[in-house]
Amino acid sequence: MAKSDSPRRVTTSALAKMARDNQPITMLTAYDFPTAKLMDQAGVDCLLVGDSLAMVVQGHETTLPVTLDQMIYHAEMVGRAAERALVVVDLPFPEGQLSVEQTLRAGARILKETRCQAVKLEGGFEQAERIRALATAGIPVMAHVGLRPQNVHQDGGYKVQRNTERLILDARAAADAGAFAVLIECVPAETARQITKAVSVPTIGIGAGPHVSGQVLVTNDLIGLTAGYLPRFVKQYGNIAEAITQSVTAYCDEVRSGQYPSDEHSFK
Numbered sequence: 001m002a003k004s005d006s007p008r009r010v011t012t013s014a015l016a017k018m019a020r021d022n023q024p025i026t027m028l029t030a031y032d033f034p035t036a037k038l039m040d041q042a043g044v045d046c047l048l049v050g051d052s053l054a055m056v057v058q059g060h061e062t063t064l065p066v067t068l069d070q071m072i073y074h075a076e077m078v079g080r081a082a083e084r085a086l087v088v089v090d091l092p093f094p095e096g097q098l099s100v101e102q103t104l105r106a107g108a109r110i111l112k113e114t115r116c117q118a119v120k121l122e123g124g125f126e127q128a129e130r131i132r133a134l135a136t137a138g139i140p141v142m143a144h145v146g147l148r149p150q151n152v153h154q155d156g157g158y159k160v161q162r163n164t165e166r167l168i169l170d171a172r173a174a175a176d177a178g179a180f181a182v183l184i185e186c187v188p189a190e191t192a193r194q195i196t197k198a199v200s201v202p203t204i205g206i207g208a209g210p211h212v213s214g215q216v217l218v219t220n221d222l223i224g225l226t227a228g229y230l231p232r233f234v235k236q237y238g239n240i241a242e243a244i245t246q247s248v249t250a251y252c253d254e255v256r257s258g259q260y261p262s263d264e265h266s267f268k
């Protein structure tokens with residue numbers, strides 16, 4: 001049986017069942033093969049090839065510069081590494097905002113050229129037509145409401161979103177159009193609770209408090225592999241930066257002192 005047909009693969013309906021059963025869904029970003037493999041083996045339910053890779057991998061100031069071709073390059077690696085997790089890929093700026101046909105072509109390329117299973121699209125109410133077109137074409141789509149990083153210039157920064165009425169409208173419209181889940185970014189916990197109550201599909205929160213169906217974070221933030229600033233909602237669980245610095249420093253010291261390579265690491 002092919003890897004992608006594995007019965008243990010997390011599906012969109014499995015996520016719906018977890019939400020119904022109040023079993024929290026775990027989701028994290030992944031951008032490369034070895035990290036995605038470790039995360040899949042650690043049992044995370046969903047991996048997100050996020051356009052945040054523009055910031056945490058490419059070093060840009062916003063998520064806007066990453067291209068569809070670059071997203072596909074990373075998604076192909078992650079999709080090949082994951083055996084169990086459902087892998088979702090962000091539609092980067094501006095593919096998810098162009099014509100319905102262009103959005104559909106971008107979504108189809110992601111499913112054709114990677115082993116990933118779904119796409120994510122920023123927006124709710126005004127994205128209903130694109131969400132419906134994707135879902136109808138057999139491309140599972142997760143909507144992303146609340147703080148929308150692709151709107152950073154429109155919003156003048158990354159800000160907590162507090163218009164509860166609008167957020168419920170967005171989430172409902174997305175779910176009605178066929179989104180299999182709704183990601184909610186940076187809203188008050190009470191607002192996220194109300195959104196979750198208002199929709200029939202799972203909600204995945206980031207900076208949205210505990211009253212949602214699941215949680216997502218940028219992996220580099222939780223493992224301590226970022227250049228500096230962490231959003232307040234992040235909890236850092238590890239310190240990979242320290243491990244890298246320590247290993248690299250020790251290597252340089254040993255090369256400079258002649259300790260490495262010793263006989264043990266040389267050929268006779």
Ligand SMILES: Nc1nc(=O)c2c([nH]1)NC[C@@H]1CN(c3ccc(C(=O)N[C@@H](CCC(=O)O)C(=O)O)cc3)CN21
Nearest residue numbers: 052055056063149158159160186218221226231232233
């Ligand atoms: N490394 C990283 N982690 C993320 O979670 C993340 C990214 N990058 N890039 C894309 C978006 C941007 N995100 C962010 C970034 C900053 C804040 C932030 O500064 N929030 C303030 C409150 C701002 C306000 O309401 O005025 C905070 O105190 O956390 C929030 C979300 C979340 N996403």
Ligand SMILES: CC(C)C(=O)C(=O)O
Nearest residue numbers: 029050051052090206
């Ligand atoms: C922060 C999450 C939700 C995301 O969209 C990303 O990583 O790009």
Ligand SMILES: [Mg+2]
Nearest residue numbers: 050051052090
């Ligand atoms: Mg994103």
